[in-house]
Every structure is written in structure tokens, then in C-alpha cells.
Amino acid sequence: MMRRAAHPARDPDNHAGPRRTGCRLHRLAALALLPLLAACAATGPTRGPEATPRADARPAEVTLYRDTLTARFDDGQLCAAPRPGRSGGWSGAFIGCAHPWQAVVATPTTRPRQPLRRGGAGVTLTPPEGAGESWGAQPGM
Helix, strand or coil: CCCCCCCCCCCCCCCCCHHHHHHHHHHHHHHHHHHHHHHHHHHCCCECECCCCCCCCCEEEEEEECCEEEEEECCCCEEEEECCCCCCCEEEECECCCCCCEEEECCCCCCCEEEEEECCCEEEEECCCCCCEEEEECCCC
16 A cells, blocks of 8 residues: 655655754844844834933923813923812812922913913913912913
């Protein structure tokens, strides 16, 4: 009785079969990518300026919404101080960023969005060192 030839991918003695060659290539590709993945994990994620907050950063743009005060700092960080209640002014710390500033909103807005300027009245932003900055509505707004 004549033995039928085995399929090259299933024949254990056939070292040049297509399936075995493919496995070797996949292993080599995975081994080649391993140092790249390790380098990425070692450096951590970078997201531009937000990845490296500066201790001396100051608010560059401040916007008052009905329920939130946001401040974009000059190092790229975007911070928010949510309004805890519905009536009157509010105060609180910035969240969502690395700057531990305090915000006091003495005069809330009824507008959906109110850009503020440095030197106005109605909002005070205070850094950890304690010298507060006043912000208020821009002229004509």
C-alpha cells in the first residue's frame, strides 16, 4: 500500500512548510518590536505642553460659564473650577490639572460663555503662594 503524501503544513518532518515559515517570521517581527515597545513604556505618554506643567505658570485665558470657570495656563494646562451650587457666587479649587489654584467667583454670569480679562472685577484666582489676581468681563461683553 502506498502512503499518501502529507500536507506540507501538517508534516512534522517538513521544516520548509509555509505554516512553519510564517510562524518564524511572526516571532522575529515580535522580537524586533519588543525594544520599541519597551522604549515607549519607559518614557511614558507625552501630550505636548500639558505633559510638563510649570510651577510658575500663570493663567493666560479665563472664561466664566454659568456652571464652571475655566483657565488656560501659559504652560498649556486647562483647569476647571465647577460651581457647586445654583445660586450666588462660589469658590473652589481647580480640578483636572496640576495647578492647585483657588478660584472665587463673586459675580456669576447668566451668559452661556463670558471671556474674562486680567484686572477686571468679579473673579479672583489665587495661587498657592497667596497673591490673588483679579479677572473681570471684557469691555463690550
